[in-house]
Amino acid sequence: MIVASPKPIEEVINTVKDCKKLLILGCNECVTVCEAGGKKEVGILASALRMYFAKQGQQILIEERTLERQCDHEYLEEIRDIADTYDAILSLACGVGVQFTAEKYLSTVVLPGVNTCFLGATEERGLWTERCQACGSCVLASTGGICPVSRCAKRVLNGPCGGSTKGKCEISKEVDCAWQLIVDRLTALGKMDEYEQIAPLKDWSTDRAGGPRKVAKEDVQS
């Protein structure tokens, strides 16, 4: 899923402070799972902002709404009637949701309420970690199912580098060395002979480097 984390409240206050009427718009998908932008977080942020502006003696009407998804025309249509009654919509969806909302409601200011961080998984309650950078050409088959692109700080394709220490990455004792994990897994799978095959130069044109990407599946297009 896409993992996000709430923006600092000061930053949010600064972006919404000139509004008279604000909609905080949550999303029921990834940001709900990572507890950054679901119905619950919409409620918490709304209360915090109401309290702050009340203290400042500032009149601002804050309403709450959470859609099934903000990256889908169908669900975004649900706010068609009300969108332009607000000075701004503060979207707690990922960057995709924020943009899709903005594209749909051209005349309303749409602001991000979270920082979109990465593609990751829930390691344990309250802890999410990165697993993929959507490079567009997956190499997991040759790396024991562990991604060197997203999980190695230097995205070394023939690792580990010389900084790997006791299973940890050179950047921090808190970060696992992806290549230690890869070697452990290849060993467990009895595939260490594959380790000695040199990974070729990667084609990064399917990655960010190639410019904005698109996936088209013609057989389902109408």
Place this chain on the structure above:
Amino acid sequence: MSLKTDSKLEKILRAGHLAVTSECGPPRGTDLSKVEEKANLIKDCVDAINVTDNQTSVTRMCSLAACIKIKLMGLDPVLQMVTRDRNRIAMQSDILGAAGFGINNMLCLSGDHQSFGDCATGQNVHDLDSMQLVQTVRHMRDEGKFLGGGDIAGPPKIFVGAAANPFADPFEVRVPRLAKKIAAGAEFIQTQCIYNVEKFEKWIGLANDRGLTEKVFILAGVTPMKSAGMAKYMKNRVPGMDVPDEIIKRLSDQPKEKQAEEGIKICIETMQRLKEVKGVAGFHVMAIEWEEIVPELVKGAGLYPRPEV
């Protein structure tokens, strides 16, 4: 003896001599005379001089410019190039520029992560990794082609090196990884600083068993300790560095003013011991900001005068 390049380092190694290299860090400014000073301090006791590439990710004058300066002094520089800061266009371009100035050696590295340096908020590139950079230089030299397939008018005649760290983890892959670097085309290897001599000997022993030391020249890396404090710092703070407690004890047992002397002694002992080890083809003496000590180390290890080739 068939030489692939005009590198003096290659000549020395292929003639069967123990080679000695050392290194210079370029200045944090524009004064090239600093490079000249450092090179002059070491030039008589080494065969080639590595020039570091923004080491520890701290911004400095570019390695290529400092290499050109050293080359113009009539010496043999080793251009260090990290994959952190350049994409494949920039790297191929710098390789051509280096070869154009008669720079005959390169050391291909991934580079320390930028979080260690003065631009921690910067982007890193890592379009290629160090192994793929080795492949790239060999491809350009031996096939006379760019990565994109086009012909190079005057391919770069560069002797290609890579680094190896026998002390990084996991130990089991350190020899297979050396094998990979050799398969990628590395012709010489400069190792991480050796303090844990037993572990190094174990590593090179395994490399000997696989016949790897017949395919590549391994220059054992050494760095003299200036003080017990430096030894502790390297042990605890520098990733991939293995400093045994005995070394720290030997240094801290000395009064402060005698610790540097002890560090030099340890370094010379290490070189003397490793000179006899099968598979060691020479030494890479790293004494950053202590270049003036290099001649004493080389002489102490019985590696002076340097052979004429």
